[in-house]
C-alpha cells in the first residue's frame with residue numbers, strides 16, 4: 001500500500017519497517033533508516049511535525065535492537081496562556097523488539113518481519129514532553145477575571161483591583177485619622 005498523504009500528513013504505517021532481511025542475517029548485522037517526515041500521524045492522538053533522525057536496527061540473539069537520535073516538533077498549547085506553539089523535542093530511543101514475538105513482550109517484531117516504530121515513538125514523546133509546557137519561561141498567562149492574554153496587553157481588571165485596594169486603604173486611613 002502506498003502512503004497517501006491525508007490532510008497533509010502521512011499515516012502511521014510509514015513508521016513500519018520491514019526488518020525480515022535482518023532477521024534472516026546473523027547476530028551483529030545492522031541497518032540504518034533515515035526518517036524525514038514534514039508531518040506524520042503517529043497515533044490517533046498524536047501528529048508530529050518535522051520528524052527527523054536516524055534509526056539503527058541491529059540484529060541481536062533476542063530480536064532487533066532499535067536505537068536512534070530523533071528530533072521533532074510537537075504542536076502544543078501553553079499551560080498558562082493557552083496559546084498554541086511548537087515545542088521542539090530532541091531525544092534518543094533504545095528499545096529491544098523481541099523476535100520471535102512473545103505475547104507478554106511490549107515491543108515485538110511481527111511474524112511477517114514488520115517492526116512498528118509508532119507505539120515506541122508515542123511512548124517516548126509522552127515521556128519527553130514536560131508536565132508543564134510554557135510558551136516562554138516568563139509567560140504572564142491569562143487574566144483570571146476577563147481572560148485577556150497578558151502577554152499581549154494589560155486589561156483593566158488589574159488597574160481596577162489596584163483602585164479598589166487604594167480606596168480601601170484611603171478609607172482606613174480616614175477612619176484612623178478620625
Ligand SMILES: [Zn+2]
Pocket residue numbers: 078079080081082083134135136139140141
Ligand atoms: Zn503562554
Ligand SMILES: [Zn+2]
Pocket residue numbers: 143144145146147148155156157158
Ligand atoms: Zn482582566
